[in-house]
Amino acid sequence: MQAIVDFILEVDRLKAVTRKIRLRDSDRYENSAEHSWQLALLASSLAPHAPAGIDMDRVIRMLLVHDIGEIDTGDTMAFVEGGWEERKAAELAAVRRIFGLLPASEGGPLLALWQEFDDAQTPEAIFANAVDRAMPVLLNLANQGQSWRENGISHERVVRRVGPPIEAGCPALWRYLEVRLAEAREREFFGA
Amino acid sequence: MQAIVDFILEVDRLKAVTRKIRLRDSDRYENSAEHSWQLALLASSLAPHAPAGIDMDRVIRMLLVHDIGEIDTGDTMAFVEGGWEERKAAELAAVRRIFGLLPASEGGPLLALWQEFDDAQTPEAIFANAVDRAMPVLLNLANQGQSWRENGISHERVVRRVGPPIEAGCPALWRYLEVRLAEAREREFFGA
Numbered sequence: 001m002q003a004i005v006d007f008i009l010e011v012d013r014l015k016a017v018t019r020k021i022r023l024r025d026s027d028r029y030e031n032s033a034e035h036s037w038q039l040a041l042l043a044s045s046l047a048p049h050a051p052a053g054i055d056m057d058r059v060i061r062m063l064l065v066h067d068i069g070e071i072d073t074g075d076t077m078a079f080v081e082g083g084w085e086e087r088k089a090a091e092l093a094a095v096r097r098i099f100g101l102l103p104a105s106e107g108g109p110l111l112a113l114w115q116e117f118d119d120a121q122t123p124e125a126i127f128a129n130a131v132d133r134a135m136p137v138l139l140n141l142a143n144q145g146q147s148w149r150e151n152g153i154s155h156e157r158v159v160r161r162v163g164p165p166i167e168a169g170c171p172a173l174w175r176y177l178e179v180r181l182a183e184a185r186e187r188e189f190f191g192a
Numbered sequence: 193m194q195a196i197v198d199f200i201l202e203v204d205r206l207k208a209v210t211r212k213i214r215l216r217d218s219d220r221y222e223n224s225a226e227h228s229w230q231l232a233l234l235a236s237s238l239a240p241h242a243p244a245g246i247d248m249d250r251v252i253r254m255l256l257v258h259d260i261g262e263i264d265t266g267d268t269m270a271f272v273e274g275g276w277e278e279r280k281a282a283e284l285a286a287v288r289r290i291f292g293l294l295p296a297s298e299g300g301p302l303l304a305l306w307q308e309f310d311d312a313q314t315p316e317a318i319f320a321n322a323v324d325r326a327m328p329v330l331l332n333l334a335n336q337g338q339s340w341r342e343n344g345i346s347h348e349r350v351v352r353r354v355g356p357p358i359e360a361g362c363p364a365l366w367r368y369l370e371v372r373l374a375e376a377r378e379r380e381f382f383g384a
Contacts, residue, residue: 001368004237008327009216009334011233015226016217024201025208034207037229040256041203045196045298057249064232064252106237135200142201176193 007101010071017070021139021147032067032075035135039063042138043131049172051123058113062128065110066117069094088118120165130169133162134177141180145189152191155181199293202263209262213331213339224259224267227327231255234330235323241364243315250305254320257302258309261286280310312357322361325354326369333372337381344383347373 017032040060047056067075069091076087095114099107116125137158140148148158159181167174184190209224232252239248259267261283268279287306291299308317329350332340340350351373359366376382 001241001364004234004241005330005368007237008230008234008330012216012230012331015215015222015230016220023207024204028208030207031226033226033229034223037225037232037256038200038204038207040229040232042196042200044253044256044302045199045294047298048295049193049196057252060249060252060256061236064229064236102237103240106239110236138197138200139204172193176197 003102004106007098007107010098010101011068013071014068017067017075019075019136020151021136022143024139024142030139032070036064036067039066039128039131039135042135043128046131046170046173049170050127051169054123054127058124059128059131062113062117062124063131065095065114066128066132068098068114071098091118126165127169130166130173133165134170134173137162137166137177137181140189141177141184144187145184145191148189149191154192155185155190157192158190195294196298199290199299202290202293203260205263206260209259209267211267211328212343213328214335216331216334222331224262228256228259231258231320231323231327234327235320238323238362238365241362242319243361246315246319250316251320251323254305254309254316255323257287257306258320258324260290260306263290283310318357319361322358322365325357326362326365329354329358329369329373332381333369333376336379337376337383340381341383346384347377347382349384350382 014036015031015033019030019032019035021030022028023030040063043050043059043063044056050056072094073087073090095111099111099114101107102110116122117128120126120129136147140146147153159178163174163178166177206228207223207225211222211224211227213222214220215222232255235251235255236248242248264286265279265282287303291303291306293299294302308314309320312318312321328339332338339345351370355366355370358369
């Protein structure tokens with residue numbers, strides 16, 4: 001029991017990992033814990049548009065743990081280029097440390113879920129990655145492009161970066177977003 | 193698709209609902225969205241101590257939605273007495289409004305999960321309620337009783353209020369907490 005308590009108090013620190021996007025209702029920047037919660041809800045709401053036969057419960061569990069490595073590394077915006085391998089190695093070391101606080105029977109499956117998300121090969125992981133890429137786009141569309149403008153991100157760069165993974169995991173969502181992103185360009189929601 | 197987007201942007205507001213307990217790593221008060229995320233992880237970590245045959249995926253989905261009514265009503269501390277029926281009616285109206293943003297095929301099951309948690313009758317709901325009651329206790333134990341001291345909550349009141357639901361849902365967790373709560377009383381973590 002103490003191992004479980006140590007683990008859950010350690011992951012509390014994900015609430016203090018700040019992302020680049022602000023909440024709709026306040027000027028506070030979003031943190032990675034509440035982001036993970038929202039992704040789990042978005043995934044389950046998208047069920048009618050998810051690939052047939054997908055195990056949605058595994059998607060949800062994957063999304064709940066996919067950012068835990070950021071406790072040691074911090075959030076990296078999806079648009080940063082370079083240094084990718086080093087950051088991935090650091091995140092892997094972090095999740096090994098953190099899931100290693102649990103007994104192997106519990107920590108092992110969580111590490112496997114994290115790895116599955118990161119590898120993005122199974123239908124569940126491809127869908128989960130689509131959801132992870134789509135949520136900040138939805139918030140930016142509702143937010144006059146706040147994080148795109150603050151970070152100098154162009155329409156072209158967003159489409160190039162998030163289009164392929166969202167289309168691969170949830171084509172109906174990408175068809176929706178593509179139209180909204182074009183409208184957002186007209187409204188000058190982008191930073192470059 | 194627009195209905196799903198409207199829903200996920202509406203629930204973003206749960207990130208702005210403030211609870212009475214602070215994060216371990218900062219002075220910021222916790223919000224109900226990141227709290228919901230942490231409960232889902234605590235539940236799944238407690239699997240070896242959960243009742244046999246429990247559907248953990250339903251527990252996780254229940255915990256992800258159990259606080260959504262607070263978007264309209266705000267968080268009510270577990271120790272507030274009185275006005276319970278009025279608050280429950282207001283929360284029910286809130287979740288009907290919010291889950292009603294989704295198509296009935298998606299919103300209906302979410303409302304049923306919220307109701308199941310609130311009724312606290314099924315094994316999954318009894319376990320989920322235990323997890324919900326235990327998490328602030330774990331944070332307070334790690335936090336020198338911050339929210340107990342700030343709100344004048346006594347050891348006796350904590351034990352009376354959270355003991356029965358935690359013991360009903362996860363006896364091993366209550367055995368652990370009972371000892372820690374007695375130690376915390378010695379260390380003057382309580383407010384009255």
